[in-house]
Amino acid sequence: MEYVAGIDSGSTQAKGVILDEHGSLVGQAILNMERNMSTAAEEVFHLALADAQRRPEEIAFTVATGYGRYRVTFGDLQVTEISCHARGALAEFPATHTVLDIGGQDTKAIRIGDAGEVTDFAMNDKCAAGTGRFLGAASFALELPLSELGSLAMQATAPVKITTTCTVFAESEIIGHLAKGHRPEDVLMGMHHAIATRCASLVRRVGLASEVTFTGGVSRNVAMVTLLQEVLGTPLNVSARAQFMGALGAGLYALDQVRAGRRSAHSQEQEVVL
């Protein structure tokens, strides 16, 4: 049995998966990007290997994705997270025609054609408004863990209208509303709404086509899923492994390479064949 690895070296977290030759996920790992990008990728690779109970030499091919893809020193091929998220989402939900990925620094909307090919994509430019960082700022200002923001927001009774999605000013915006006597859950719901509206407009830019799959760490946030479904007017597919969609896609691209007869050779330049 041969195995492949997919490494997604993102701005806030490194994710790694190990797939077997049938494309089944046999191991996965996630690490906060608090250290050197190259070592974090290596660490997450070894953690995923340990999870799969495999050894490094059993990995026939590794594809790296994410902003740090060129820093994954053991990667055999680099593919952008746009292609990888699309591929991962399709593997989990084959009828996907639109992918919305909200990551730590990037939000991207990807449109997928009938043959599973990426036909268009749009991303936030020059500004992290409407990305995971905005929620990170909220978590910091409210002194609440990121994982609790969504469920707390769902308890809102009178959501505050938030006018800015500027990540830098998020903290002062929140403190300002709290100072006016608004409850934290109402402020939080307002923030979620502001992000959802911004992300929905990105989706409309590539053209909304069902099914829509929501990927990335923010898809674990229940309030965001609820609001996006409301704003987009369509149900969203959310995988239990939503954070691993990029790494999964990378693993599947690695599998393509193995099936085409290519094997890991770090010294050799690989021709990109998607």
Added chain:
Amino acid sequence: MVSPQTSPIEADARATGQRLINQWLASLGTARERGQPVAYVFVMGNAIEILQSFGFALVFPEINSLQTGVRKAAPDFLAKAEDFGFSPDVCSYVKADVGLMLSNMQHPSGVRMPPPDLAIASNLCNVYIKWAEIWERHFGTPAFVLDIPGKRHAEWRSAPDSATRIADTRWVEGQFRDLIAQCEAITGQRFDPDRLAEIEVNVNEMLRLWIEILAFNRSRPSPYNAMLDGLTYMGVLNAYRGTREGVEFMRLLYAEVADKVARGEGRVSNERFRLIFSGTPCYVNLRRMIELFESHGGVFAAADYLTYAAGGLDSAGLFYDPSRPVESLAEVSTLAAQMGLSNHFFSHHTLAQQVKDYAADGLVYHGIKSCRTVATSMADNREYLTSRYGLPTLYIESDLIDPRYWSDAQIKNRVDAFFEVLEQRTLLAKRG
């Protein structure tokens, strides 16, 4: 004239173009010593043929500004303008020019730019008039503002002999007559219509060649990159418009490009994807931007910039009639303005036509952070071309010359993803 001396033109058109531009910039620094009057003009809506007939040295502040970007000196000039009080959101060309004024006109090319005797502005860009007012205050010299009417109909060009065409042409001609009187007062020379006609003959010849040079890039592989080599060619087109040197340069360029096409020589050795560029370039990271595309075998076969940014010269086939030089100049300027000002309303058609003519695989839009005006209609355009023709498109954003808006990792990521889309399509097409 623009350039008093030129050495013999060598074989490489791009190197020649760069030398001509440097020579022209240097000649501006010595204009005062030669007793030559100086005019400041913009690249669009400028009546420079009239100014040339009076022997004005022409300073293009937009070119000065973009040159601060090319020469990697833009941050210092932008900072000076911002320290002075200009908002970071203001057009970076304006700010670099203000920075130049605050630097005693010492340009990074080594040339000390002369102050103007006369400045021409127009309504062709919505900052031109305010920009010219800055010159007026700083230099204490008059700005002559041309009002060239636009047109907001599906058909951009008013019909020949139509009431609109006649009225607009007369309106602009009247302004040109006023400008001529002002030039006579400044230079102490009489207007010479024969000299204007001679300049127009040269412009026509340059334009005729330029249209063919643009068309040569329809060949596969494309002999030059519209967004690298093409920009140098266009620089000459602006700075040497209507001059003998300009005509000679275009002839040399024509011969060189024709030769490359005959030999099947492409700009990129392994041309894989033919692309169209829409918008203005990022001069501060131009080479890097081109490298990002060419490393994937992508070449810009055409760019709308090359068809609209060279003043009255464009690819729409607007030629002067030298037998009635002032009237014809007014008519062509009006038509060029109609094209420029209503561009937002029909650019999706012209781009679709370019995609067809140049057999393009994709289209790249470049939005400018310090100029939202040029990005107007890009989103609609993109949607039209994607949904109607299924054409892969990419939107990237940076600035004309402000390096603070160039985020290399972000742009590389988008460019890489765009080529993955193009590769996937190629693969699917092969599979049938």
